[in-house]
Amino acid sequence: MMYDYGGYIYKGREGATKVVKSPRNQGERWRFRELLRKKTSITHPTLWGDFFLHHIPCPPIQCALMKDKAKLKNEEVKTTLLDTDSFDLYDKLEFIDTLEQLGLDHHYTKEIHEQLRNVSEAGDRDLDLPTTSLQFYVLRKHGYRISSDVFLKFRDDRGNVVSNDARCLLRLYDSQLRVHGEEILDNIVTLTKS
Incomplete structure (x- = not known):
């Protein structure tokens, strides 16, 4: 050549x-x-090979079937989100947080806000530390006013929030959506960073 x-x-x-x-x-x-x-110059073969050269898009019938299946899954998630009897509070809040982390929350904005409004109106209940920290994190992230005093009942004699559960400590670290002057959250930050 x-x-x-x-x-x-x-x-x-x-x-x-x-x-x-x-x-x-x-x-x-x-x-x-x-x-x-x-x-x-030396070039290496592509990782994809010639897949895109010979790729044939799916036929319209198959695309329509996939869209129908996606709509069914969407409705299934909506009913799961609105079902108040089958989930406890921790599972419901974790489900909402998972949808947000996956970037799917924009499909269920109305349902998520409805559930969070119900959780916020229910007020302070007798909850364990992981549920309280997740509730605090999710509600604060969505702009609901929740006091940091919910963590007062989990303090020990020295005023620190103590937990041996690593998942709970991670939730506490995530719940650092704090406002100036919230002393208990400052203590939680110190605890989780050490």
Whole structure:
């Protein structure tokens, strides 16, 4: 195979190059080397192979079936989200948080706000520390006013919130949506960072 770059011809065959006509001065040599380097650089085969060259899109019938299946799953998630009897508070809040982490919460905005309003109106109940920290985190993230005093009942003699559960400590660390002057949240931050 022969290539012509501005009057300088070289032959290339399976990586071997042979200069037929050499450049005359330094500027031409530099230009020729650059052109030669660009043409003979080693490229690795793509990870995808030739999949996209031979890819055939799905037929319209199959696309319609996939859209119908997606609508059914969407409705199933909505009914699961609105079902108040089958989930306890922790599972419901974790489900909402998981939907948000997956980036699917925009499909269920109305249902999520309805559930969070119900949780907020229910007020302070006798909850364990993981549920309280998750409730605090999710409600604060959505702009609901919830006092940091919900953590007061979990303090020990020295005023620190103590837990041996790693998942609970992670939730406490996540619940750092604090406002200036919330001393108990400052203590929680100190606890979870150490």
